[in-house]
Amino acid sequence: MLAFRLGFLDIGWLDLLDIGLVALLIYQIYNLVRGSVASRVFIGYLLVYLAYLLVKALSLNLMTTILEYFISVGALALIIIFQHEIRRFLLLIGKSTNLTNNRWLRRWLLRDFESTESQMPLKPILDTCKTLATEFSGGLLVLQRNDDLEKFAQSGEIIDADLSKPLLLAIFSQYSPLHDGAVLIIGGRIRAARCILPVSDDDELPSSLGFRHRAALGMSEATDAAVIAVSEESGRLSLALNGELFTNLSLQELETRLEQYLNEPHGHPAES
Incomplete structure (x- = not known):
């Protein structure tokens, strides 16, 4: 030796x-x-x-x-x-050790699955976020990446509908019985609404960030989903990725981070 x-x-x-x-x-x-x-x-x-x-x-x-x-x-x-x-x-x-979360391994070992993977349609999501921010209506959207989110969907009301801006706005309307909780978007479809998410216990979060942002961060800590939080008080957009919360994003910044994280083979959150 x-x-x-x-x-x-x-x-x-x-x-x-x-x-x-x-x-x-x-x-x-x-x-x-x-x-x-x-x-x-x-x-x-x-x-x-x-x-x-x-x-x-x-x-x-x-x-x-x-x-x-x-x-x-x-x-x-x-x-x-x-x-x-x-x-x-x-x-x-x-x-990090989950085979289904490793896109590089899936490319070589699960080529058939990778070839059929569809990209997340972002336009209706971004248009919804823009309207919610303008009208100061709160919103919480969970966008699936690789992890199975079905157990979180079962905590809310199953919808399983086509992804569209009018439907998302109807869900987040203050008069809707589904506006509380999160909307889960799985496989490019609205899977469920009024879902309960795990809440982060991070003591470093500013006191100005409320329960919605803690839920977004908690969900990103527990899964690899991208979680968008729209503040009801300020209309500001925030995005939680892999246990990190990006706040005060413009619509263009939100789009760039989502495209990089969700649609690129080796996507990861851009440096803040």
Whole structure:
């Protein structure tokens, strides 16, 4: 096995691979908790652990025993405190390793399916968003990409109708019994209305953003769908993609991001 000596250590390529994987894991954890209350808790726990190593090296037996109990209980406390970050991390892994979500693999392994995939018709959606924004009527639209959204459709009223601006405006009318909740657009058709979406618990969201935007972000965290939120108070357009919320978009910016994300083989949200 290829190895080299560093001082009194023998380091092989497997050791370097191990170090690289641990560094990548720590980096991903840092990205998940960065800027949140959880990050400060993590730093505090790390400082306690460093203090434990110090008192153990100094042979302070009583203090070492106390910190040992604290750290053993603290491991369980960390799981509870970081439950949302852990959930987001597992969702990220699940989405990235899902074969049906990998367009590159589908191109090579599922060519027949890829060739029959139809693009999402954006014009009626954009025209609807423009009218809703002009009239200060709230709206929440979920556009399917790859993930199966049927369980979310079952939480609302099944419509299964052709996608059209008049029908979308009728659904989001304040006099419509279906205007609350989200409209799911699956396979280029209006699948369901008044659907219930998962709500994000991101503490970094501005207080000016209400429940509709939290639902849009939560849906984008749980699935790879593109979610459009139209503010009822300001008429501003927002778009949630892969757990990231883009706010105050113009109609042209919204169209560009949707086309890139939904219709291109390797689409991803453009940098803000």
